Amino acid sequence: MGPHRFTPTAHTGGAWSATEQHVSPLAGLLIHEIEAERIRQARPALLISRITLDILGPIAVSPFDIRVEIVRPGRTIELVEATAVIDGRDTVTARAWFACVEDTDAVAGGEPPSLEPPDTLPAWPLTEVWQGGYIESLDIRAIGIPQPGRTTAWVSTTVDLLAGESVSELAAFVGLVDTANGIAVRQEPTKWLFPNLDLTIHLYRQPSGRWIGLDTSVVFGHRGQGVTSSVLHDLEGPVGFAQQTLTVRPNLR
Template identity: 65%
Template sequence: MNASAPASACFFERIDEYRYKPTAHVGGAWNTEEQHFSPLGGLIVHAIERYRANRPDASELVMSRISFDILGRLATDECEVRVETVRPGRTIELVEATVLIAGRPVVRARAWFLASLDTGTVAGGGAVPLTPPGALDSWDMTSVWPGGYIATLDMRPLAPPQPGRTTTWVSTDVGLVGGEEAGPLASYVALVDTANGIAVRQPPTAWMFPNVDLTIHLHRQPEGRWTGLDTTVVFGPTGQGITSTVLHDLTGPVGHAQQILTVRPQPGND
């Protein structure tokens, strides 16, 4: 992790039950005056988990899919996270969260919770575990991207990053919300959106390829402080792209993430 981000730092500070103040560590990569989505995604999961923990009727379910739609500019201003149950149930539940900045919705997320039971006798499939991060060297991602968020990361690629293809571990010592212990899933998700920046097909100084969404499917709940990203980036011929990632923890694969990209030249490069 970059030495400028002390271990006691956090991405957000709580104002009240629903409102949070972002810190300098959320600074974006495309625009350092805006929030990088990755920490905000983790904050949304944290808010959803708090909401369900405070609901007396909530069933013991696990988050198995969450989709985020980014609706507008993520200003580094106070944000409000509102959560509601869309489809209650004892074995299947759908929860929605909306993030507002200056009273305007900027992110909408929907999370499916499914029943947890023992299916170990039929479990199987998926990728093999990745080489553990302790055996790998760090990569300074600030050589490609600016921003407060990128500066907090400890990146451990399995091989030198290639255009459109990279497998790496990522972690951070920066906490999600000051004075609060985030759950393993929220801390894990807070790093997943990094995937779109680890395997750039074209220099971001010449081309823009921000994602407008992030969808995560999980077949197992992640554990530990490392998020493994086995990522492939494809650019199409008409301005769209896809970042596809197999997600890992130290034990092995946990699921998949997809991001749709809007691909266009930087001003002055068209």
């Protein structure tokens, strides 16, 4: 395949349907392509501060293309967009805001507390709740006892985001964030559907390492709406926040 053409593997298998990809690996790949395009164009060295993904439809398990556009070029802030095109249709769009690097040590503060590290925590088989090759590829360690709508857990994987090519720690991190909607389910997925329509990540520090900590809460409203909110961590501490818009409805299948 060419530099912008990709083929999903069994490790991308979706949690809601065997015929769909999970959005998490694709999210990481979109960020990888955004970073790679900025390198190709020799853009200024900036840091990603916000990522927004919109899921425009089912993510078929088919070869796909990614196109990247610098929407708002700049020396101190920049907006870049990447779109996954599957079977001729725009399927997932990611937009990333980049900002300049500054020394703000003197005013830094306000972080949430750090999490208990994953080293001594037992494995949590999320396959008891969800299907799919993506979920099967994960190493998950819950902190405390998972509760409906409220769970804190560490997530990692030994599967490379892109076979035969290295990716940044940020891209690998983003490739796990969407797992949040699956760790704190309020209702059984066999009885209720609550897929997310989007994913928005705000960062105040760039993540590092192979583990992502998800301190997650899920709220269902009274008219079919819901929100999954997470504080994001790496092993050094919190790095930012994520939110996912849910569409909640009975599972009639």
